[in-house]
Amino acid sequence: MLTGQQVQNFHEDGFLKVTGLYTEAEMEDMEDAFESCVNGRLRDFTHGEWKKDNPKSKSVEGCHDLQTYDFRWTKLLLFHQPLTDGFVSLMGENVQLHHTKLFRKGTEQGIGFPMHQDAAWMRHEKDSLLAATIHISDATEEMGCLKMYRGSHKTGHLPVFSEKGRYLDPEKYPISQATAISAKRGDVVYFHYLTIHGSDINTTNKVRKSVLVQVRDPSDNNIDGQHNGSHGQGMMLAGIA
Ligand SMILES: O=C(O)CCC(=O)C(=O)O
DSSP: OOOHHHHHHHHHHSEEEEOOSSOHHHHHHHHHHHHHHHTTTOEEOOOGGGGGGSTTOBOEEEEEOGGGTOTHHIIIIISOHHHHHHHHHHHOSOEEEEEEEEEEEOTTTBOOEEEEOGGGGSOBTTOOOEEEEEESSOBOTTTTOEEEOTTGGGGOOOOOSOTTTOOOOTTTSOGGGSEEEOBOTTOEEEEETTSOEEEOOBOSSSOEEEEEEEEEOTTOOBSSOTTOOOTTTTOEEESOO
16 A cells, blocks of 8 residues: 555646566566567557657557457456555555557657646546556656656646647647656656646666556546447446446
8 A cells, every 4th residue: 555645646746656576587477478568559649630740750669459459457456456546545446458569669759748637538527547657667857758747737738739639739738847767667657637747758778668448436437438448348346446
């Protein structure tokens, strides 16, 4: 379980980085599972028309529903007690799976994500959704680590600037003004689905690797049907529905 101070920080900031939830042996398993997943399954996850401003950049690639590709994701993401305990500390005893996904941000010009709220992709009535990004590689600022606007989960639902990419106005919410959340391999960053976040270009020669689990309270309902029907969506990770 997280400490009272960690929970308080999360509610103030809208995000929280936690270390030590995974052992090195688990991280080795995770990296193997990552490599076994990526062959032939990755697709372009670049948000909308953002890339046209950076024509030389390479795409961010990713895929969903990791547990359908390799059994290790089930124990490393869905039935991983320390990870789930973190969700319970932050949102309460009932935790339901929404979806899993993986990102691979390529080297030298691996493009970023413009600032956005995940809520624009999966709006729910009670805004209970949280995500956890698990870092499989280190993520320095030069590698295009996550960036967050501190406290922005309190601003509610903001209008999207790009309908297609569903990101926010880059003039109002530049990536450069957000707080960089650099992370080490094994670190987990929990964040609320209203927290404004994104990430910048990977300018290094190292690939940035991460996976993500998104969850909700089982009493919460999707409003517009977006992002419904991921594999295992509705599975209880903790508590009862
Ligand atoms: O990990 C990143 O670089 C950003 C990912 C992101 O924005 C998301 O999962 O919504």
